[in-house]
Amino acid sequence: MADKLWRTCRLMINGVAHKVQYNQETIDMLFLPFLRRMTSLQQKQGRRILVYMVAPPGAGKSTLALLLEKMSQAGDGMEQVQSIGLDGFHYPAAYIASHTVNRGGKELPMSAVKGCPETFDVNRLREKLQAVKERDVRWPVYDRRRHDVIEEVITVRRNIVLLEGNWLLLRDSDWQDIYTFADYTLFITAKPENLRNRLIQRKVRGGLSLQDAEKFYETSDRMNVQRVLERSWLAQETWRLEPDGDYAIQVDAPKPIQMVNRMALWKQPDVRRSEEDIMIDRIQRQLAAYHAGDGGKAGYAEGYAQGLAAARREILRGLYNDGRMSSKELLSTFDLQPEELADILMGRPHA
Numbered sequence: 001m002a003d004k005l006w007r008t009c010r011l012m013i014n015g016v017a018h019k020v021q022y023n024q025e026t027i028d029m030l031f032l033p034f035l036r037r038m039t040s041l042q043q044k045q046g047r048r049i050l051v052y053m054v055a056p057p058g059a060g061k062s063t064l065a066l067l068l069e070k071m072s073q074a075g076d077g078m079e080q081v082q083s084i085g086l087d088g089f090h091y092p093a094a095y096i097a098s099h100t101v102n103r104g105g106k107e108l109p110m111s112a113v114k115g116c117p118e119t120f121d122v123n124r125l126r127e128k129l130q131a132v133k134e135r136d137v138r139w140p141v142y143d144r145r146r147h148d149v150i151e152e153v154i155t156v157r158r159n160i161v162l163l164e165g166n167w168l169l170l171r172d173s174d175w176q177d178i179y180t181f182a183d184y185t186l187f188i189t190a191k192p193e194n195l196r197n198r199l200i201q202r203k204v205r206g207g208l209s210l211q212d213a214e215k216f217y218e219t220s221d222r223m224n225v226q227r228v229l230e231r232s233w234l235a236q237e238t239w240r241l242e243p244d245g246d247y248a249i250q251v252d253a254p255k256p257i258q259m260v261n262r263m264a265l266w267k268q269p270d271v272r273r274s275e276e277d278i279m280i281d282r283i284q285r286q287l288a289a290y291h292a293g294d295g296g297k298a299g300y301a302e303g304y305a306q307g308l309a310a311a312r313r314e315i316l317r318g319l320y321n322d323g324r325m326s327s328k329e330l331l332s333t334f335d336l337q338p339e340e341l342a343d344i345l346m347g348r349p350h351a
Contacts, residue, residue, distance in 0.1 A: 086165025088140030
């Protein structure tokens with residue numbers, strides 16, 4: 001840490017005081033620009049946005065989310081962020097104490113693997129995420145002193161809601177659609193060996209012996225770390241937790257593929273189109289001009305029109321066969337009748 005200027009912050013999370021350090025350069029060059037981008041996104045959307053911060057256990061996401069909330073309150077021109085957590089959607093302690101989880105064909109007590117996805121009420125989470133997109137809601141929290149959920153504690157009311165948790169991008173089972181509620185996703189990655197040390201020390205500070213903390217890591221935390229790192233959907237932005245506790249953006253991280261609305265794209269006049277698209281437009285214009293003029297002349301003009309019509313049919317068949325446009329899209333885009341399109345796709349001359 002000698003070459004970095006570290007700032008000490010004291011944050012209260014779930015009733016527990018945390019003393020953490022952050023690199024001043026990272027605050028200035030990573031955290032603040034992120035908050036400005038989220039402000040711009042919210043202003044562009046003109047509504048409340050939901051931002052996911054996803055990371056494996058031990059990556060410091062809870063304290064970081066709260067720091068970003070505090071920073072947004074002090075920044076000029078930035079929309080205030082409200083940070084909330086996923087942990088309030090654990091099943092109640094009584095439920096966890098009386099239920100089991102299937103692991104590799106074996107039934108284990110939920111209490112032995114508390115924190116894994118199966119110990120969360122994902123259906124209740126889904127309902128709350130839908131509600132928070134539409135209106136102010138009350139949000140549950142997890143009290144680490146009581147080791148239980150406290151319902152409806154926080155009122156979510158700000159325009160940028162930063163939700164942190166391990167499983168928000170999980171591709172498994174009931175969780176696989178949870179990512180769809182997010183307007184923006186941030187993933188924090190880390191080396192498992194660095195997280196191991198952080199998680200064991202956290203358990204020791206919580207009162208466990210070193211031996212018990214290491215055992216808990218092997219039976220629970222280790223599998224959760226691997227599951228988050230290996231089974232999460234790609235995020236729109238990725239940061240990396242460094243061995244010294246600092247954060248850095250991972251510029252080479254893969255990003256999710258954005259789905260394209262082809263019909264909306266087709267109608268945009270300023271989109272850069274392919275040569276094939278331009279050819280279709282040219283054929284349409286030439287056919288219209290031909291039919292508007294003296295189309296009854298024999299010879300060259302008629303042969304030219306027939307050639308254009310044949311080329312048009314070939315192009316339309318190619319668009320359909322290559323999967324670029326559906327039959328419905330072809331009908332609406334080129335103002336075709338169903339019988340005419342059927343003839344084109346079958347290679348028959350249209351009457």
